[in-house]
Amino acid sequence: MFEMQPVGFVKSAYTDTSQVPKGCGATHQAEGVLEIKSEFEKGLTDIEGFSHLFVLWVFDKVEGYSLLGTPPCDNRPHGVFATRSPFRPCPIGLTVVELIRREGNRLHVRGVDMLDGTPILDIKPYLSSIPEDKLRRGWLAEAEARQK
Amino acid sequence: MFEMQPVGFVKSAYTDTSQVPKGCGATHQAEGVLEIKSEFEKGLTDIEGFSHLFVLWVFDKVEGYSLLGTPPCDNRPHGVFATRSPFRPCPIGLTVVELIRREGNRLHVRGVDMLDGTPILDIKPYLSSIPEDKLRRGWLAEAEARQK
Numbered sequence: 536m537f538e539m540q541p542v543g544f545v546k547s548a549y550t551d552t553s554q555v556p557k558g559c560g561a562t563h564q565a566e567g568v569l570e571i572k573s574e575f576e577k578g579l580t581d582i583e584g585f586s587h588l589f590v591l592w593v594f595d596k597v598e599g600y601s602l603l604g605t606p607p608c609d610n611r612p613h614g615v616f617a618t619r620s621p622f623r624p625c626p627i628g629l630t631v632v633e634l635i636r637r638e639g640n641r642l643h644v645r646g647v648d649m650l651d652g653t654p655i656l657d658i659k660p661y662l663s664s665i666p667e668d669k670l671r672r673g674w675l676a677e678a679e680a681r682q683k
Numbered sequence: 684m685f686e687m688q689p690v691g692f693v694k695s696a697y698t699d700t701s702q703v704p705k706g707c708g709a710t711h712q713a714e715g716v717l718e719i720k721s722e723f724e725k726g727l728t729d730i731e732g733f734s735h736l737f738v739l740w741v742f743d744k745v746e747g748y749s750l751l752g753t754p755p756c757d758n759r760p761h762g763v764f765a766t767r768s769p770f771r772p773c774p775i776g777l778t779v780v781e782l783i784r785r786e787g788n789r790l791h792v793r794g795v796d797m798l799d800g801t802p803i804l805d806i807k808p809y810l811s812s813i814p815e816d817k818l819r820r821g822w823l824a825e826a827e828a829r830q831k
Binding site: 536537538539540541542571575577578580581582583584585587588589592593595603604607609610612613614615616618619621623624625627629631654656657659660661662663664665667668669670671672673674675676677 | 684685686687688689690718719723725726727728729730731732733734735736738739741743748751752760761762763764765766770771773775777779802804805806807808809810811812813814815818819820821822823824825
């Protein structure tokens with residue numbers, strides 16, 4: 536068992552999961568703020584230079600997990616590790632956001648899909664991408680193709 | 684505080700951090716195995732369809748953290764949230780690996796930069812990339828340019 540203490544919290548317009556865009560082709564353009572605890576502010580030094588960040592956070596409203604689930608984008612069940620389901624054995628969320636600007640310990644970002652008050656575990660710079668032509672997207676590509 | 688229980692462990696040829704490639708332009712081509720606990724194997728259903736995976740894991744050998752640090756790739760200090768430093772307030776690592784094949788509860792992958800025995804917290808499918816022309820890479824791009 537590992538104990539993880541949040542380094543900050545998300546300020547988001549979403550207060551209920553029903554408000555977060557879901558399903559095939561859902562895009563996340565919502566703006567929000569990553570508010571880092573002031574004791575950790577120095578850890579943000581030079582973060583302004585990065586256009587995109589990984590945010591690791593906790594699905595703190597979720598109880599329990601499910602190894603198989605049917606995602607909003609499909610009508611067939613898939614393993615939890617092959618989806619972004621919130622019902623995970625280790626309830627950690629991962630979101631890529633665009634950094635708009637920094638104000639002290641507050642990062643204004645675009646692409647928030649977390650609820651207001653979500654605990655943030657870590658922030659990392661997004662350094663490189665897998666080229667699109669090398670990506671295979673499994674059941675998701677198939678589900679998207681069926682819905683066309 | 685959140686308690687996180689590993690869902691599996693990494694099998695890697697690296698037994699000491701000195702063996703892991705570091706510094707500007709370091710590439711990770713090492714193969715390894717993500718061994719998921721058998722009780723969670725069903726959660727891997729359909730993961731074979733994805734070419735790349737996010738692996739969230741614990742820097743379990745690291746004690747304490749440092750809000751500013753000088754990365755192997757640079758001679759100037761940067762904030763921990765602007766680097767991949769292991770000395771993080773919440774010691775979680777994030778690695779993108781290429782999935783070679785699955786054998787039951789074992790995922791054979793390429794791109795391992797973890798030590799043997801590293802606890803895995805979560806695995807997620809890599810679904811899309813930020814286009815290279817939209818990425819800014821801050822101090823890292825500057826450090827790379829200085830070394831040319």
